[in-house]
Amino acid sequence: MTMITSPDNEKLKTIRKLARTRERERTGLFAAEGEDLVEAAERAGAETEFVLVAGEDVEPELLDRVSSLGSGTRAIGVYRQAWSEPGGDISLYLHGVGDPGNVGTAIRAAHALCDGPVVLGPGCADPYSPKAVRASMGSIFARPPARAEAGDLPGSLLALDGAAEQTIEQIELEPPVVVCVGAEREGLPAEVLHAAAAAARIPINEDGPDSLNAAMAATVALHVARHRIPE
Amino acid sequence: MTMITSPDNEKLKTIRKLARTRERERTGLFAAEGEDLVEAAERAGAETEFVLVAGEDVEPELLDRVSSLGSGTRAIGVYRQAWSEPGGDISLYLHGVGDPGNVGTAIRAAHALCDGPVVLGPGCADPYSPKAVRASMGSIFARPPARAEAGDLPGSLLALDGAAEQTIEQIELEPPVVVCVGAEREGLPAEVLHAAAAAARIPINEDGPDSLNAAMAATVALHVARHRIPE
Numbered sequence: 160m161t162m163i164t165s166p167d168n169e170k171l172k173t174i175r176k177l178a179r180t181r182e183r184e185r186t187g188l189f190a191a192e193g194e195d196l197v198e199a200a201e202r203a204g205a206e207t208e209f210v211l212v213a214g215e216d217v218e219p220e221l222l223d224r225v226s227s228l229g230s231g232t233r234a235i236g237v238y239r240q241a242w243s244e245p246g247g248d249i250s251l252y253l254h255g256v257g258d259p260g261n262v263g264t265a266i267r268a269a270h271a272l273c274d275g276p277v278v279l280g281p282g283c284a285d286p287y288s289p290k291a292v293r294a295s296m297g298s299i300f301a302r303p304p305a306r307a308e309a310g311d312l313p314g315s316l317l318a319l320d321g322a323a324e325q326t327i328e329q330i331e332l333e334p335p336v337v338v339c340v341g342a343e344r345e346g347l348p349a350e351v352l353h354a355a356a357a358a359a360r361i362p363i364n365e366d367g368p369d370s371l372n373a374a375m376a377a378t379v380a381l382h383v384a385r386h387r388i389p390e
Numbered sequence: 391m392t393m394i395t396s397p398d399n400e401k402l403k404t405i406r407k408l409a410r411t412r413e414r415e416r417t418g419l420f421a422a423e424g425e426d427l428v429e430a431a432e433r434a435g436a437e438t439e440f441v442l443v444a445g446e447d448v449e450p451e452l453l454d455r456v457s458s459l460g461s462g463t464r465a466i467g468v469y470r471q472a473w474s475e476p477g478g479d480i481s482l483y484l485h486g487v488g489d490p491g492n493v494g495t496a497i498r499a500a501h502a503l504c505d506g507p508v509v510l511g512p513g514c515a516d517p518y519s520p521k522a523v524r525a526s527m528g529s530i531f532a533r534p535p536a537r538a539e540a541g542d543l544p545g546s547l548l549a550l551d552g553a554a555e556q557t558i559e560q561i562e563l564e565p566p567v568v569v570c571v572g573a574e575r576e577g578l579p580a581e582v583l584h585a586a587a588a589a590a591r592i593p594i595n596e597d598g599p600d601s602l603n604a605a606m607a608a609t610v611a612l613h614v615a616r617h618r619i620p621e
Contacts, residue, residue, distance in 0.1 A: 260491070264603060264606065267599055267602070267603065267606075268602060268606055270595070270598045270599050271594040271595055271598040271599050271601075271602055272594060272595065272598070273595075274595070296599060296603070297599065298598075298599050301597075301598075301599075328617055361613065362616070362617075363502040363503060364501070364502055364503065364504075364505070366532075367501045367502040367503070367529075367532075368498055368501050368502050368527060368528065368529050368532075370502075371498070371499060371502050371609065372495060372498065372527070374606065375495065375498075375499055375605065375606060375609045378602065378606045378609060378610055379609055379610055379613045382592065382610045382613075382614075383613075385593070386559055386593075
């Protein structure tokens with residue numbers, strides 16, 4: 160392959176366009192920036208459209224210019240989006256979590272702590288946006304997310320709810336458990352709370368912040384569930 | 391006060407300069423963007439240099455132009471940096487955590503779960519950088535961080551170490567406990583591991599990611615410590 164030296168190259172254009180939600184939806188593709196993510200994609204056997212390595216396939220300045228993450232990057236790959244089915248003894252459902260960094264971090268946490276995928280309900284950020292992919296640190300390839308409504312999920316829903324009486328250490332957990340986490344301010348909507356088998360809170364200081372952030376709350380709850388539901 | 395209509399206004403210049411680490415170090419000031427953070431500063435009684443509200447004190451476009459967080463903002467305040475002394479029955483020590491988002495998130499988690507501050511060791515991101523302040527969601531005002539080396543901290547150091555034999559659920563915890571978290575790849579340096587009373591890991595899937603991110607790991611460990619050291 161000859162070195163790409165023109166900013167009008169089709170592959171560079173594709174990467175640039177994939178920064179937009181609509182283009183990711185239209186094509187079913189996404190871009191991942193950085194050598195560590197490109198390696199994670201390889202390890203996971205992701206369906207690869209192409210990979211551009213700076214200085215090998217493309218002039219480094221041209222690759223930097225199509226980076227959506229600001230700082231320079233040594234490699235960018237374009238991949239087909241993958242989606243899992245909900246399932247597993249412990250999984251995570253997100254509802255209205257609009258921050259892509261939180262969605263990506265939750266995907267990483269679930270990969271570390273669950274045997275099921277992250278299930279994205281209404282109002283969640285696109286897990287294949289550049290920020291979410293970056294925050295997932297490659298877990299997006301190893302454990303692709305699922306999409307579903309809470310009511311359609313198999314297993315008992317455990318709703319994280321700051322107003323719940325019991326703490327996550329107090330309630331009974333029988334697998335399969337789906338930990339449900341809502342938006343930081345609004346929390347979970349009524350329909351998810353109604354569908355849930357139990358609601359629990361993570362105890363925090365009274366003079367502390369209103370809540371933990373969504374990804375942190377999810378991680379704590381998944382850790383507790385994992386600890387209390389031995390394999 | 392008359393409305394600021396010139397981009398050369400001294401206050402706007404101050405805000406712009408405070409995006410730079412060196413300027414924050416030189417002046418001991420920092421800027422916080424957004425109405426929620428300005429309110430958090432008020433609630434905490436932060437030492438305030440000035441606050442600019444869009445449409446009241448300054449033309450909205452001019453305020454947007456000095457924002458370091460990209461999107462538009464309705465208010466920016468400039469405050470004096472505050473620093474706490476290490477202490478408390480449960481606190482958090484970060485070593486080499488270079489990502490400002492992680493530092494800010496850890497400050498929020500500690501505010502929710504600890505009675506002591508976050509202690510920043512060598513190599514940590516500036517907690518008063520725009521990204522860290524934003525990620526702290528106001529907790530930077532309510533619970534200012536401390537600076538110290540691990541060896542100088544009062545209490546038993548509990549080192550989070552992915553290679554440790556025992557899990558955080560298995561070790562004994564006697565307050566005061568300082569949970570110590572290192573950089574995501576390097577982990578804690580030898581001198582902190584040596585100074586620690588115990589080392590423990592958070593159990594994660596074998597086929598999962600190499601680790602949790604630093605802020606997530608800290609949050610899980612603080613939750614466990616808080617649960618096992620009743621007030």
